[in-house]
Amino acid sequence: MSRRRAIWLTIGGVLLVVAVVGALVFQPWLLFIDDQVDEADDGSAVVGTASAGLSDTTVPEASGSTTTRVELASAEFIDAEHGTSGRATIFRRSDGSRFLRLGDLDTSNGPDLHVWITDQPSGGDCEGCFDSWGIYDDGAKVKLGALKGNQGNQSYEIPEGADLADMQSVVIWCDRFNVAFGTADIAS
Numbered sequence: 575m576s577r578r579r580a581i582w583l584t585i586g587g588v589l590l591v592v593a594v595v596g597a598l599v600f601q602p603w604l605l606f607i608d609d610q611v612d613e614a615d616d617g618s619a620v621v622g623t624a625s626a627g628l629s630d631t632t633v634p635e636a637s638g639s640t641t642t643r644v645e646l647a648s649a650e651f652i653d654a655e656h657g658t659s660g661r662a663t664i665f666r667r668s669d670g671s672r673f674l675r676l677g678d679l680d681t682s683n684g685p686d687l688h689v690w691i692t693d694q695p696s697g698g699d700c701e702g703c704f705d706s707w708g709i710y711d712d713g714a715k716v717k718l719g720a721l722k723g724n725q726g727n728q729s730y731e732i733p734e735g736a737d738l739a740d741m742q743s744v745v746i747w748c749d750r751f752n753v754a755f756g757t758a759d760i761a762s
Contacts, residue, residue: 651746
């Protein structure tokens with residue numbers, strides 16, 4: 575085998591390995607595959623909106639044997655690194671438990687997506703600055719789990735001891751690339 579042919583085979587082999595590793599890391603096929611989820615909403619009846627927002631500790635009264643809930647915060651998603659729409663709403667049930675409901679969510683599919691509630695402001699930390707969508711893992715956060723699907727309706731239980739008083743946004747977070755896909759401002 576000539577030296578020139580050996581060099582080209584080596585270069586070709588290295589490029590093939592780089593392409594395979596890149597495909598495994600970036601998973602570009604996910605951009606073309608949607609994962610639709612349509613979980614039923616919680617069976618409790620909504621009886622109002624909490625006046626103190628996320629810091630409200632009032633527990634609504636149950637109506638007979640029916641569990642009720644109040645809305646603590648709600649906001650529309652805005653785009654971050656990927657186009658994202660839908661609504662994030664946090665509720666407290668009459669048994670004291672809380673959950674996040676994502677309604678009509680539509681975002682890009684991606685590897686390693688998670689749902690967080692964070693103390694960082696929705697919309698990044700500055701207009702157009704470098705890494706403005708990568709701030710959400712810097713401060714306090716409540717991790718609710720892996721995103722169940724990039725489209726549709728889904729609910730996430732909030733851990734019992736989680737302090738939401740200083741939380742500002744719900745984030746669809748890509749853990750693999752440390753970037754927000756979309757955020758919702760729950761502080762206002």
